[in-house]
Amino acid sequence: MKCGTVTIIGRPNAGKSSLINALLKTHALIISPKPQTTRNAVRCIYNDDNAQIIFTDTPGMFRPDSRDKLGLFLNDEILDALDGSDVILWLVDSGTRKLHPDDLEISGMLPKNVPVVLAVSKSDKSDPSHALRLYSELYPFTAKVSLSAKTRHGIDDLMAALMPLIPEGEAVYDPDILMDTTEKFMAAEIIREKVLMLLRDEVPHCVAVVIDEYKSPEEYPDRKKLYIRASLITETEGQKKIVIGSKGEMIKRIGELSRKAVEEVTGIPVYLELWAKVIPHWRRNPLSLKRLGYS
Ligand SMILES: Nc1nc2c(ncn2[C@@H]2O[C@H](COP(=O)(O)OP(=O)(O)OP(=O)(O)O)[C@@H](O)[C@H]2O)c(=O)[nH]1
Ligand SMILES: [Mg+2]
Known part of the structure; x- marks a missing residue:
């Protein structure tokens, strides 16, 4: 049995919450076309016969104004979620033409000695190859995949890339629990x-x-x-x-x-x-x- 935590990070609107919904085959997390939809780190639990993976959704990363205390809280939620992750999944939009300053901020936040997987989202909308190249130059990723939460294309590839990185261990959540929230x-x-x-x-x-x-x-x-x-x-x-x-x-x-x-x-x-x-x-x-x- 394997059991571990995968924290999903990325810029606002990358499709993080949509991806977790696709992985869990449910509409557990709210999504919207507007940035900063997610405001709390939420643990969602995936189970199969051989593994339990705790996927943590996080707010989109952006640098807030110092008066924006909500924005500062959102950043803290990301940092707290990163702490203690077994794997980090960095989700980027396939439509990204050039790196944003917040991308550099994210790469600077990544803890050393934790595998980071790159996933290029929304492959149904744009060709992911440009974003794959762009981000590969920024960080030494352990694995790279492209996927679509909408069509489910690449979801199996993502699971295949994550599974070898999940440590051995017994499940920590009851398999009936979908989300660690109320x-x-x-x-x-x-x-x-x-x-x-x-x-x-x-x-x-x-x-x-x-x-x-x-x-x-x-x-x-x-x-x-x-x-x-x-x-x-x-x-x-x-x-x-x-x-x-x-x-x-x-x-x-x-x-x-x-x-x-x-x-x-x-x-x-x-x-x-x-x-x-x-x-x-x-x-x-x-x-x-x-x-x-x-x-
Ligand atoms: N075409 C397409 N749209 C997608 C896909 N995944 C997400 N979206 C859309 O992208 C928008 C943002 O999705 P979210 O899942 O809310 O993005 P997020 O990264 O969680 O956003 P924040 O919580 O604001 O950081 C929504 O309008 C989704 O419907 C995909 O695979 N294909
Ligand atoms: Mg979200």
Whole structure:
């Protein structure tokens, strides 16, 4: 039996979360076309007859402004995840024409003596050969693959490249566990995914989701539905108005889509109540970040 951790890193939007979903054949992690979708390092567990691999998803790497305390937290999440990894998987977009300063930042973060595998993502969209050459000149990778999370092309090649690098060991997670996180966290993420999907420009980046109440029929047998009360936190009154929308249409739409998605994940009927609130400039305030679970 083999058991080990593979941390996936890369620039925002490279397709890290999509790749883990493809590896686990599920929609466990939220994805969106907007950068900085992922805000927390999340461990997702892959099992087969001979191995357990703990894939850690991380936020996309970018260098934040020193006032952007959320951005600094995201960077810390990446560094913490890298610490203690057996293998690092650096995912880059096949459409990359030239290296970005954040690529140099990533190569500088990589711990010595840990194998680093290069994966070029979205091979269904662009020819991966240019990106393969570009990054090969930057770092001495242990292995290189190109793949598409969308078509699943190259997913088997990736597993074949990773498996020899995973140490011998017994499984640490029960094979029924898909993610090392809570249902509450997943519900908040689903709501944030719908915010990213429905709201434009910078607004989704200014939104945090807090679950104020979560009462499941498992815990409260007199309830037939999972009751969730959640708040959409924005930084300004203007953003709050956008989140609510004209006559409350936007928040209603976010609520409807989120409710359906949570029902799909949990398999039980859901009653979801959404509220919009302002915490002024929460992304710059360490205390607010802590309150919102980013600490
Ligand atoms: N065509 C194509 N699109 C993909 C593929 N993988 C991901 N995408 C798209 O790329 C966008 C970003 O995907 P994510 O998985 O959210 O990227 P990420 O690296 O996790 O992004 P952050 O969390 O923001 O760092 C989404 O619109 C995905 O649908 C792929 O293999 N092919
Ligand atoms: Mg992501």
